[in-house]
Amino acid sequence: MNYNWREGNQVQLLINGEEYYPRVFECIRAAQREVLIETFIIFEDKVGNELQQVLIDAAQRGVRVELTVDGYGTADLSREFVTAMTSAGVNIHVFDPSPRWLGMRTNLFRRLHRKVVVIDGERAFVGGINYSADHLGDFGPMAKQDYAVEVVGPIVADLHAASLRVMRPALDAPSQVRPVTRLAGDARMLLTVRDNDAHSRDIEAQYLLAIRSANYRLVVANAYFFPGYRLLRELRNAARRGVRVTLILQGQPDMPWARGFSRMLYNYLLRDGVEIHEYCQRPLHGKVALADREWATVGSSNLDPLSLALNLEANLFIRDARFNQQLYEHLHSLITEHCKRISLERVIRGYWWRAPLIFLCFHFTRLFPAIASKFPGHSPRLKSLRPEPDEPHDALYSQGKLP
CATH class of the missing domain: 3.30.870.10 (Endonuclease Chain A)
Incomplete structure (x- = not known):
């Protein structure tokens, strides 16, 4: 799908996790119909735990929650962490959930590296920030410097469509949300994605x-x-x-x-x-x-070979x-x-x-x-996580149900 420049948007710069996480979690808490999230990394730390809780709360009040993570970047979530969400109704999908070989992750190339959140088809977030405590200043000298934007306006419809396009192979039903396209500001924006x-x-x-x-x-x-x-x-x-x-x-x-x-x-x-x-x-x-x-521009794409020639990426270009x-x-x-x-x-x-x-x-x-072009290629493959309560973690992993 090709995207066009969209007039009439509003944009807000969010710097580091200190600005990004509170705003994203606040908007998820206010969601009424649907939350779509794509991310490369979720860690089981204070940020990942808070994300887990706001998604569980949203699902329990009837919001449709679709969370897509990368099978390489998010490779170590515990069975308990996943089950708590899926049992509450959060739908979790893993991009390329390949099994390990001798304990090593083998699915290195062609990763889902995008970081996108779309809420109720009305508001969206795009950037480079994952869900991990190393994006917070109190993490110490290795805390990361990073950026995202919050956007409202017609561009959200493109982000909504782009997220559903990635998730479509794993969705149980099509989205019932019609994105809001009314003008919200003066910014012109273009969503640009990189795929294979x-x-x-x-x-x-x-x-x-x-x-x-x-x-x-x-x-x-x-x-x-x-x-x-x-x-x-x-x-x-x-x-x-x-x-x-x-x-x-x-x-x-x-x-x-x-x-x-x-x-x-x-x-x-x-x-x-x-x-x-x-x-x-x-x-x-x-x-x-x-x-x-x-x-x-703000987005997930580095200027390196992985981002420019292999990974799935998403950037907003803003005028x-x-x-x-x-x-x-x-x-x-x-x-x-x-x-x-x-x-x-x-x-x-x-x-x-x-x-x-x-x-x-x-x-x-x-x-x-x-x-x-010679690296291993594959069609985007998603696996939904639906672990049974009595099924051991190793079995879930070997079947590709857990990353």
Whole structure:
């Protein structure tokens, strides 16, 4: 399904779990007819437990609750956690619930990485925040920096349709909710998804359009930055024509190898004037960007091979001057208060021994779309969890009923 730009929406930026979780849980508590949730990760911690309780409460008062999780990202939920929800009427679906091999998760590629919530067809949330306590500041120095948006208006109908499209193979009955399409604000929005069918490059295409049309500023804050060669070239070309191109990347990474890959690209970008800042206060998990004074995006897609060529992703592209400025002011404060700027002089130290690796990295980014097509593919496969009370956990797992 192709989505179009929708006029008349309202958008609110939500920063980190401190803003995101209370608002999502408040809206679920107020739901009257239907809650649709897609997420990559749920952990059994204080965030996951609160999500579990608000979903149970909603189901018990007659709200239809459809929760879809990824079989790789959400691989360790206990039988008790799942049964408490399914017994209350929460419908849980697992994307690609593959069994383990020698205790290892084997379903690494082509993951459901989207983070979407749609409530009563009236309100929706999109972003990069999972349901885990490591998105909260009190988690400690490894708490993640991340973003989401709450939206109201005609765009919610597209998000409702997109979620149902993913869940459809596992649904017992079609949705009875008619999304509200009345105008709610001044923001224009486009929902763009990445799948392994007809929309394999749609998110990347929207980034490329924005970069090519940028006139004076472009800011990208992305957790796992290792994009394809076309996107790298357009960033460099934008800087060459006078656009101030600023990248905010991980300086305190949750996965050090990811930062290592990103740094292989620094020399190529810095030598043509791209500014690179590493965020050092906490691990950066965000996937946001803005261009000039109107365009912005928030979503689940990193700029790396997994997100751009394998995973199922969802981003909102937003044209709204107020939102653009709010996001810019926030990102600018990160740069001035919590980032270190990377200089070309620093990067070229020891360049001689890294040159072969950089050469390989560039060829990898150029060839990865073709390489990705060789990875194991499958049609989206969902399994609904309906464990019997007296059935042992191992049996549930081996049958694919639990992730």
